[in-house]
Amino acid sequence: MNVSGRPTRTIWPSADGAAVEIIDQTRLPHAFVTARLGTLADAAHAIRAMLVRGAPLIGATAAWGLWLALRADASDAGLAHAHATLLATRPTAINLRWALDRVRAHVAPLAPNVRAATARALAVQICDEDVALNRGIGAAGLPLLRAIAARKGPGERVNVLTHCNAGWLATVDVGTATAPIYAAHDAGLPVHVWVDETRPRNQGASLTAWELLNHGVPHTVIADNAGGHLMQHGRVDLVIVGTDRTTAAGDVCNKIGTYLKALAARDNGVPFYAAVPSPSIDWTVRDGVREIPIEERSAREVTHLAGRLSDGTVAEVELTPVGSPAANPAFDVTPARLVTGLITERGIAEATAEGLRRMFPS
Numbered sequence: 001m002n003v004s005g006r007p008t009r010t011i012w013p014s015a016d017g018a019a020v021e022i023i024d025q026t027r028l029p030h031a032f033v034t035a036r037l038g039t040l041a042d043a044a045h046a047i048r049a050m051l052v053r054g055a056p057l058i059g060a061t062a063a064w065g066l067w068l069a070l071r072a073d074a075s076d077a078g079l080a081h082a083h084a085t086l087l088a089t090r091p092t093a094i095n096l097r098w099a100l101d102r103v104r105a106h107v108a109p110l111a112p113n114v115r116a117a118t119a120r121a122l123a124v125q126i127c128d129e130d131v132a133l134n135r136g137i138g139a140a141g142l143p144l145l146r147a148i149a150a151r152k153g154p155g156e157r158v159n160v161l162t163h164c165n166a167g168w169l170a171t172v173d174v175g176t177a178t179a180p181i182y183a184a185h186d187a188g189l190p191v192h193v194w195v196d197e198t199r200p201r202n203q204g205a206s207l208t209a210w211e212l213l214n215h216g217v218p219h220t221v222i223a224d225n226a227g228g229h230l231m232q233h234g235r236v237d238l239v240i241v242g243t244d245r246t247t248a249a250g251d252v253c254n255k256i257g258t259y260l261k262a263l264a265a266r267d268n269g270v271p272f273y274a275a276v277p278s279p280s281i282d283w284t285v286r287d288g289v290r291e292i293p294i295e296e297r298s299a300r301e302v303t304h305l306a307g308r309l310s311d312g313t314v315a316e317v318e319l320t321p322v323g324s325p326a327a328n329p330a331f332d333v334t335p336a337r338l339v340t341g342l343i344t345e346r347g348i349a350e351a352t353a354e355g356l357r358r359m360f361p362s
């Protein structure tokens with residue numbers, strides 16, 4: 001997508017060919033800053049500290065991280081260490097394991113002297129594929145928005161609610177949940193997005209709002225608790241969220257709070273879709289609530305908040321009484337029965353084991 005008029009991805013090889021560059025997402029929306037990853041440790045840190053985040057981008061960064069690692073040590077032991085180090089960075093997004101296993105499977109049988117170059121080519125391929133998958137999700141989801149627009153009066157807006165950031169910043173480009181939104185906006189439909197702020201890290205308020213603003217998509221940031229009220233009053237036509245891991249039976253694991261939106265959507269007859277690129281499907285898991293590991297992040301993300309002061313500096317403030325404990329589960333699982341459909345790169349699948357199998361027979 002464009003940043004200040006320039007086509008930009010979230011991750012790219014540096015011009016000197018010696019490193020990988022990323023957008024440091026911890027600095028958005030107040031500063032657009034890039035960071036250079038030159039080593040395995042840099043890549044692992046970028047994922048763990050959420051300079052990059054979002055399931056597809058975590059996977060892409062890990063693939064680049066294997067390249068960085070193999071340049072320094074292409075032995076079997078080096079490969080195993082790099083795979084384990086990157087896999088340990090964040091537990092929930094399945095794209096991390098998917099990308100690491102894919103690169104390892106390709107390079108492990110090769111002689112050490114060609115492993116790094118092969119890993120690099122695969123990292124490039126994974127990034128390009130991610131963009132193509134997301135464009136497929138955009139094409140598959142666009143008819144949903146067209147149908148809503150067709151039911152409405154001329155000029156009446158199509159209101160989509162989204163949670164967290166499943167936009168281009170969460171992927172290499174285009175985004176997953178945002179792909180149908182950008183496709184609708186670019187096709188001239190009057191789309192408007194309710195952006196859940198997404199406490200505690202505020203990926204909605206900081207990232208989704210920033211990218212929608214940059215692309216000129218009308219949007220309104222809302223407190224996480226406002227969605228149910230808006231649905232009761234007919235002000236949400238459709239919910240589209242992303243996913244960090246969707247099970248073979250269609251349970252959708254996504255940013256904490258997604259489940260509550262699905263409950264409110266069901267109670268109000270609002271269609272609830274998840275945008276699911278195939279690398280986000282974990283075919284080994286059926287019961288998402290019991291089997292998916294949910295990342296527990298620092299309590300400080302709940303007790304403290306960062307923001308821009310009136311003098312332009314960014315500062316952190318404490319919200320809670322000193323001494324109050326806080327808990328921070330980062331994801332939840334929406335059971336398949338609450339999901340209207342899964343927007344994949346191949347089309348919209350029923351959120352059932354049969355529906356997913358029909359869409360991905362192999």
Ligand code: MRU
Nearest residue numbers: 053054055164166170242243255
């Ligand atoms: O903790 P994050 O910011 O990595 O969580 C991101 C999300 O939950 C996204 O909604 C999900 O990864 C889908 S991104 C296309």
